Amino acid sequence: xxxxxxxxxxxxxxxxxxxxxxxxxxxxxxxxxxxxxxxxxxxxxxxxxxxxxxxxxxxxxxxxxxxxxxxxxxxxxxxxxxxxxxxxxxxxxxxxxxxxxxxxxxxxxxxxxxxxxxxxxxxxxxxxxxxxxxxxxxxxxxxxxxxxxxxxxxxxxxxxxxxxxxxxxxxxxxxxxxxxxxxxxxxxxxxxxxxxxxxxxxxxxxxxxxxxxxxxxxxxxxxxxxxxxxxxxxxxxxxxxxxxxxxxxxxxxxxxxxxxxxxxxxxxxxxxxxxxxxxxxxxxxxxxxx
Amino acid sequence: xxxxxxxxxxxxxxxxxxxxxxxxxxxxxxxxxxxxxxxxxxxxxxxxxxxxxxxxxxxxxxxxxxxxxxxxxxxxxxxxxxxxxxxxxxxxxxxxxxxxxxxxxxxxxxxxxxxxxxxxxxxxxxxxxxxxxxxxxxxxxxxxxxxxxxxxxxxxxxxxxxxxxxxxxxxxxxxxxxxxxxxxxxxxxxxxxxxxxxxxxxxxxxxxxxxxxxxxxxxxxxxxxxxxxxxxxxxxxxxxxxxxxxxxxxxxxxxxxxxxxxxxxxxxxxxxxxxxxxxxxxxxxxxxxxxxxxxxxxxxxxxxxxxxxxxxxxxxxxxxxxxxxxxxxxxxxxxxxxxxxxxxxxxxxxxxxxxxxxxxx
Numbered sequence: 137x138x139x140x141x142x143x144x145x146x147x148x149x150x151x152x153x154x155x156x157x158x159x160x161x162x163x164x165x166x167x168x169x170x171x172x173x174x175x176x177x178x179x180x181x182x183x184x185x186x187x188x189x190x191x192x193x194x195x196x197x198x199x200x201x202x203x204x205x206x207x208x209x210x211x212x213x214x215x216x217x218x219x220x221x222x223x224x225x226x227x228x229x230x231x232x233x234x235x236x237x238x239x240x241x242x243x244x245x246x247x248x249x250x251x252x253x254x255x256x257x258x259x260x261x262x263x264x265x266x267x268x269x270x271x272x273x274x275x276x277x278x279x280x281x282x283x284x285x286x287x288x289x290x291x292x293x294x295x296x297x298x299x300x301x302x303x304x305x306x307x308x309x310x311x312x313x314x315x316x317x318x319x320x321x322x323x324x325x326x327x328x329x330x331x332x333x334x335x336x337x338x339x340x341x342x343x344x345x346x347x348x349x350x351x352x353x354x355x356x357x358x359x360x361x362x363x364x365x366x367x368x369x370x371x372x373x374x375x376x377x378x379x380x381x382x383x384x385x386x387x388x389x390x391x392x393x394x395x396x397x398x399x400x401x402x403x404x405x406x407x408x409x410x411x412x413x414x415x416x417x418x419x420x421x422x423x424x425x426x
Numbered sequence: 427x428x429x430x431x432x433x434x435x436x437x438x439x440x441x442x443x444x445x446x447x448x449x450x451x452x453x454x455x456x457x458x459x460x461x462x463x464x465x466x467x468x469x470x471x472x473x474x475x476x477x478x479x480x481x482x483x484x485x486x487x488x489x490x491x492x493x494x495x496x497x498x499x500x501x502x503x504x505x506x507x508x509x510x511x512x513x514x515x516x517x518x519x520x521x522x523x524x525x526x527x528x529x530x531x532x533x534x535x536x537x538x539x540x541x542x543x544x545x546x547x548x549x550x551x552x553x554x555x556x557x558x559x560x561x562x563x564x565x566x567x568x569x570x571x572x573x574x575x576x577x578x579x580x581x582x583x584x585x586x587x588x589x590x591x592x593x594x595x596x597x598x599x600x601x602x603x604x605x606x607x608x609x610x611x612x613x614x615x616x617x618x619x620x621x622x623x624x625x626x627x628x629x630x631x632x633x634x635x636x637x638x639x640x641x642x643x644x645x646x647x648x649x650x651x652x653x654x655x656x657x658x659x660x661x662x663x664x665x666x667x668x669x670x671x672x673x674x675x676x677x678x679x680x681x682x683x684x685x686x687x688x689x690x691x692x693x694x695x696x697x698x699x700x701x702x703x704x705x706x707x708x709x710x711x712x713x714x715x716x717x718x719x720x721x722x723x724x725x726x727x728x729x730x731x732x733x734x735x736x737x738x739x740x741x742x743x744x745x746x747x748x749x750x751x752x753x754x755x756x757x758x759x760x761x762x763x764x765x766x767x768x769x770x771x772x773x774x775x776x777x778x779x780x781x782x783x784x785x786x787x
Contacts, residue, residue: 319508319512320514322506324529325500326478326500326504326505327529328526328530329525342514
């Protein structure tokens with residue numbers, strides 16, 4: 137409503153001033169967001185890398201560690217099943233990422249390239265199922281896995297976690313494929329390429345930002361999942377970090393330092409993924425507008 | 427070696443929409459045939475049916491003497507150039523041109539050789555190792571052309587390949603298409619909505635309207651002897667003038683003019699008279715009427731005088747070489763000789779005089 141009066145070309149405030157104010161505001165807001173996000177992270181790291189002796193020395197939390205120590209990590213690795221939980225996490229997450237991405241690519245391709253009856257209904261149901269809270273799905277899934285005799289195996293955790301990420305993955309891939317003109321494939325077909333060949337040579341390379349986004353999303357869901365895994369697994373040997381860390385935190389020898397070290401271990405893979413693949417993520421969610 | 431394409435009763439429906447309605451057409455081998463028509467006339471659909479990308483609802487397609495109706499696009503001996511160019515953005519121009527050869531298992535050396543030869547003939551040899559996104563629109567379309575003909579197709583289908591290019595490039599590529607056609611020894615089927623492209627390049631033109639082919643003839647015949655008002659007004663610039671006339675006995679009256687009708691038209695209530703702007707002359711003729719000048723457009727040697735008829739308020743264009751004594755606002759008399767008019771029924775069908783005088787031009 138102020139556009140005509142204050143901002144925009146021809147407003148009361150000169151363009152150069154507007155631009156400067158806008159830049160300053162942008163940086164101030166960015167700075168606030170960064171502080172808000174980084175403070176807890178900093179606390180986590182600071183607590184994780186100090187030995188218990190220095191952590192509360194002087195009765196206060198030491199915010200600038202005088203000496204770095206990896207004691208906390210050593211305790212976790214030597215006295216708790218952290219390593220095995222980590223491996224479980226990797227197995228469950230890796231399989232789920234693969235499954236969810238494959239499902240999304242195949243469904244997305246089919247939904248955009250074939251004339252299926254009831255296509256839009258399928259798509260709507262898929263998206264609607266994403267609206268349902270995982271805990272609502274958890275109990276029926278438990279019953280299904282129980283009947284199938286799949287409880288307490290990696291496969292049930294993998295399938296359950298994939299069920300959470302798949303609807304959105306499929307929807308995202310479906311949108312992404314819509315942005316790849318069918319003419320690319322048609323041109324390949326008229327030159328003799330089979331449907332499979334055209335999909336492999338033309339569509340998949342072009343869809344790469346899309347399926348990498350999907351994989352990142354599926355990774356985030358699977359790595360951080362607690363509910364599904366907690367319900368379908370009850371053998372401690374199969375627990376991933378999320379569920380396993382809860383058990384570790386109950387041990388008497390585990391203090392703040394060990395807890396934060398555990399948090400750091402858990403956050404490390406997502407951090408790596410974000411750091412290396414964020415460009416793809418942005419491209420993927422841009423859906424061809426960029 | 428080009429092949430003859432025979433379409434026999436091709437109909438294509440999309441749900442309740444009939445895109446192509448019972449088209450039968452024989453496209454002779456090695457000819458340059460253009461499908462032209464306004465948007466929605468079914469020309470692209472017809473091309474896609476020929477390519478195999480669409481399956482006809484009914485009818486048969488024969489290429490050479492082989493019935494290909496049930497064959498996939500992969501198995502038909504043709505190449506296609508698309509309206510949106512559709513170069514693969516993740517491949518270099520060389521790979522784009524090579525891709526079809528690669529699929530057919532041609533060894534790398536030969537592939538490169540043929541791509542380079544194609545690129546040389548299209549004057550894009552130095553662009554071969556660039557990405558398509560680094561090229562201009564015209565160069566991209568040349569690459570698209572190159573990848574279509576590098577495989578030596580028997581039939582080349584072109585779906586509005588120039589609709590996104592500017593006028594200068596269109597002229598260049600128009601020459602390119604004709605040169606390729608001469609060199610390639612292939613049947614060309616070219617789709618466009620631009621009658622100018624159709625007139626300048628084709629051996630034969632099929633004028634389409636709402637899913638049907640109205641006339642299939644050489645450009646000269648289409649221009650001088652249109653079968654309907656639609657063909658007459660669609661082909662030629664400026665567009666053919668059409669005047670509405672009342673029939674009074676054996677005379678059609680319009681404005682200030684009266685036209686002696688042939689016997690074949692005597693049972694019509696109204697007729698429509700088509701006059702090409704090029705045949706109208708300032709000052710009068712066998713049929714003359716008064717018009718008021720609105721705008722005079724110079725075209726270089728000629729001028730197009732846009733006028734409205736004094737009585738009926740109909741737009742009439744006149745092409746003339748001499749405009750020095752004409753001013754917008756003036757009322758002038760224009761005329762045409764009887765043999766240079768077309769008569770149409772009220773619904774646009776051509777009425778021919780019983781004597782066959784209209785074919786020789």
